[in-house]
Amino acid sequence: MDIHDLTRGLKQKGQSKIVMLVADGLGGLPVEPGGPTELEAAATPNLDRLAQKGVSGSMLPIKPGITPGSGPGHLALFGYDPLCYKIGRGVLEATGIGFEVGAKDVAIRANFSTLDAEGNITNRRGGSGATDRLSSEEALPRVEKLREVSVPGVEIFVEPVKEHRFVVVFRGEGLGGRVCDTDPQRTGVPPLEPSADDYDSQRTAEVAGKFVAQARKLLAGQPKANGLTLRGFSVKPALPSYEEVYGVRAAAIAVYPMYKGLARLVGMEIVGDPGSLEEEIDVLERVYRHFDFFFVHFKYTDSRGEDGNFQGKVEMIEQFDAIVPRVEALKPEVLIVTGDHSTPAAMSGHSWHPVPTLLVADHCRPDACRHFGETEALSGGLGHFEAMYLMPLALAHAGRLAKFGA
C-alpha cells in the first residue's frame, strides 16, 4: 500500500506551516577511530537547541545498504516511495540543467563520440585519442550546430551539460519514452540504431533515427566529436502533486537547478532565484505567508563531502546552523532539519548511512537528545525510520492529518 493512499484520504486544510531544511548529504562518518562525524564535529548551537526542544531520529533514505542518487533521495524526502516512482536518466539530466521537462517531452542524455571513417566509435567521450574527452568549450559550437536539426511535427531542444555530455529533448504528440540506448558501451563498433522497446515509442525511435542521421551530416568533417550516442530516453514521471496527496501549497527554495527541477516534478512552486543560503532565507521570509510547505535546499554540505573535505563540510554545517534562528523567527508550526542522504567526506561520495533528522513542533514528543548528530539521533524519539515517512510525520505534527478510521 502506498502511503499516499492514506495521506490523500486523511489530509486536512489548515493555517499551519511546515519548513523542511535539507542539508544535502548531511550524514557523515568519523575520519579517525572514536572521532566525531562532520555534524558532530561542527559547532551547531542552534541545531542542538532544536534537538533539545524537538524529537530526533535516524532516517534511512531508501532501504538498509542502499545508496541513493539525488533523484531517489529527494523523492523519498518528499514522501514518494522511491522504489515505486522512478525518474528517468534523461529527465534527471535535463532537470539538472534547469530544463523544464513537459508532458509531451522525451528527454535524452546524449554524448558526443568520435567516429572513424567506417563509422565505428574510437572515443566514447568525443576526444581525439583513446582516453581524451571533449571540453565544454569544444562542445558548445557542436551543440549549436545540432540545433539546426529539423524533424517535422517535433520540436527539438539541444542543450549543453558539461564536456561531452548534452541533453536532447523531443517535444510532440505520441512520443513514448521507451527507446533503447544507442551507446554500445565499447569502441570499435558503430553506435546502435535507436529502437523502440514498446509500441508507443516507435515514433520516438523514428525521430531519434532522423535526428542522428542529420546530426552526423552536421558534424561530418570534424576530426573528433563527429558522432553521438543517446541514452536514458525518458518521459516526465507521473507523480501526484503535493496539493493532491498532502493538501498543501508547497514552495521550493533552492540554488541549483536539479533540486528546483525535482521539486517541480511533485508540483512545488519554485520561488525566487537565490544565489546563497542567506538569499534562500530572504526568499523564505518574503514568500512565507503565501504557502503551507517550504522545501529549502542547501547544497554545499554535499559538495564538500564529495570533495572529501571533512573540515570544509564542518564549516558548511556551521553556516547552515547560523541561519536557523532566522527560520525559527518565522515560527513555523513544524520545523524539520534533515538531509537527502549521507555524503561522508571519508568516502567522497553519497552513502547508504542513515541521516540524522529532527522535527520541532508544539506536539512533538521530546526525547533525551541534547545535540544534533548521528550518534544521539540513534536513540531519538522518531526512531529509525524510512525517509518516505517524514512527510506524514510533518503533516501530523502540523495538524494536517485526520484520524484513520473511526
Add this chain to the structure above:
Amino acid sequence: MDIHDLTRGLKQKGQSKIVMLVADGLGGLPVEPGGPTELEAAATPNLDRLAQKGVSGSMLPIKPGITPGSGPGHLALFGYDPLCYKIGRGVLEATGIGFEVGAKDVAIRANFSTLDAEGNITNRRGGSGATDRLSSEEALPRVEKLREVSVPGVEIFVEPVKEHRFVVVFRGEGLGGRVCDTDPQRTGVPPLEPSADDYDSQRTAEVAGKFVAQARKLLAGQPKANGLTLRGFSVKPALPSYEEVYGVRAAAIAVYPMYKGLARLVGMEIVGDPGSLEEEIDVLERVYRHFDFFFVHFKYTDSRGEDGNFQGKVEMIEQFDAIVPRVEALKPEVLIVTGDHSTPAAMSGHSWHPVPTLLVADHCRPDACRHFGETEALSGGLGHFEAMYLMPLALAHAGRLAKFGA
C-alpha cells in the same frame, strides 16, 4: 518490490571479502529478573572489541513475534524474503540429512505407522502401544526393505532420519510437488490415498500410490511399523543464486548437513568437511582467497539453548568468541556476527526475539556500543532491522553496491 530487484541491478564486482559468522540461536533471555542473557553473561572480549570498532543492531529474523524455523531463519539471513520464498517440509527434511535434492526430485517426509488388520492406524509413530514410538534401530531394517520398491521411470531413494521418521525422494520427469499429506492426523482410520493438488502433480500422486502399495506388502506381517504416511511433498525451491543476486562467489562452512543444504539452495559452494568450529576456521583460512563471501555456521549455541542449558550456552558463546581473532587476522573487508534466531535457554526452543548483530567495516558508522549483547544492540547504529536487509548492508559496506538512481 523484492530487495533482490535492487541488488541484482546495483551489484558490483570487487576484491572485497565478507565473512558472516552465524551462531545459531544466538539471542537469549535472562533466567532471573534483572539478570543477563546468555550472551551478556558470557565473557566475550573479542566480540566486545568488535562491537566497539563496528556497528551493532537488533535484528528481527522475520517479523515481530514470528519465530522462525531453521529454513526461514537462514533464508532471511541470506537475504531472501522468507515470506516469499518457502522451502517445502520434505525438501527441508532431506536437506537436514544431507540428501542433495535435485531439479527432478520430489522430497517427502515419511513416518512409519502401525496399522491394525483393517488397515486403520493404531500408532502414528510406528510403536506398538498408543504412545510408544519406533526406535532408530528398529527403523533401519524397514528403511532398507523399502529400498526394494520399484516404480518404472522413477528413481526412488529411501533414507532414515530418526526414530519413526524417514525421507522418500522420487526422481524423474514430470513430477510436481503438490500432493496432499496422507497422514490423517489421528488414529482409528486408514492413511489417506495420495491425491494431487494440481494437474502437474498427478503423476507424483500415482507414483506415491504405487510406492505405498508395495511398501505395505514389504512391511506386511510386522507387529508394528507395518504402514507409513507421507507428508510435506515438495520440490526444490527456485531460489536465485548468490552469484546472480549479489555477484559474489559464496562459500558455506558448516558441520551439520541442514545448514550446508540450505546454503546449497542459494548457490553457495559447500567447502571442507569440518567437524568442529576450530576446523571450520581451518577451512575458512584454506579457501579464503577463492571466494568473496563466507557463511560460517556454529551450531552449539542453539543446541544448548534447546536443551534449556543456560550455562552450557554461555560456554558455547565463549568458544565462539575465542575463534574471532583467527577470523579478524584474515582482514575481511566486512565481518558480521549474528544468529539466525534466538534460542533462549529459558524457553528451550527457538523464539521470536531479535538477534544482536554486529558489522565491522572500514566505512561502518560506529555507535556507542561497548559490548556485544541484546541490550546494547538496541541502541546500535544498525537500529532494529529485518534479517533480509543484512546482505544489502554487507554488500554496501564491502563496496559492492552501486548508487541507486542518479
